Amino acid sequence: MLTPETIETLFTRDDGSFQFARWGRPVVPIVFGVEDETLSVVKGAFEAVMALAGHKMAETDPELGANCMVFFFRDWEELLAVPDLDRLIPDLAALVARLVGAGANQYRAFRFDEAGAIRAAFVFVRMDAQMAAQPAETLALAQVVQVMLLWSEAAFRAQSPLALAGDATILRPEIAGLIRAAYDPILPGAARDASHALRLYARMERPQ
Incomplete structure (x- = not known):
């Protein structure tokens, strides 16, 4: 499960700035x-x-x-x-x-x-x-996953957004949940404040 800190790093650029954007x-x-x-x-x-x-x-x-x-x-x-x-x-x-x-x-x-x-x-x-x-x-x-949001340059350097489920390749559940949360119509289409990571986290579905 992603933490607020992990979500923040996914949108933190190499220069240290936080930049979130989705399609408008x-x-x-x-x-x-x-x-x-x-x-x-x-x-x-x-x-x-x-x-x-x-x-x-x-x-x-x-x-x-x-x-x-x-x-x-x-x-x-x-x-x-x-x-x-x-x-x-x-x-x-x-x-x-x-x-x-x-x-x-x-x-x-x-x-x-x-x-x-x-x-x-x-x-x-x-x-x-x-x-x-x-x-x-x-x-x-x-x-397609990497073009849905403005991920940081390092977001998927260490780990792919995809995973294997048997013989099928799927989107990692936590990344799928983050994309779904990012497109919540209540949220703005862009954000420069790292506190936005907390708002994304709050809208992610928790495993039962």
Whole structure:
């Protein structure tokens, strides 16, 4: 079971600041770089996690068209050839160079509305050997979970948000409970005060 202190660390950035945000509008995902079979798996993961959170998906975003873009590719340099991506991701060339240098296999960028809630997200997954070895369902679920909230950079470095239940990969129950609590309509869509962790904790279901 998560404690208030553990919840706080999940939203504490590397610079020490607390920053919580959830989606403030219906999510409209679009996926690039996969076959139709995998596309249905990714969209199914979105639908399952949205249902868990009690949040909505939509066919189109009136401002952006699609507001959650997911890219799968082999090499970071491929992003430099995507039309207009440099308009969505500032300093794209410098970012790609940094990710190549770090040997990264995933990266997420968020945009926020005036209230601080998530208004758009960009998910980049480089299909290296580690990523390619994962079942499509596992890979898709992990990426969707990590885009549902503005987790800290270190949130899942030590432990995945997923777990095995027999032969199936599932969302860890405590992470599922935290996502459900985070989308409680009583709570604000964004918070910068660490006391928000206590509010999240108070809304999590306790095991019987």
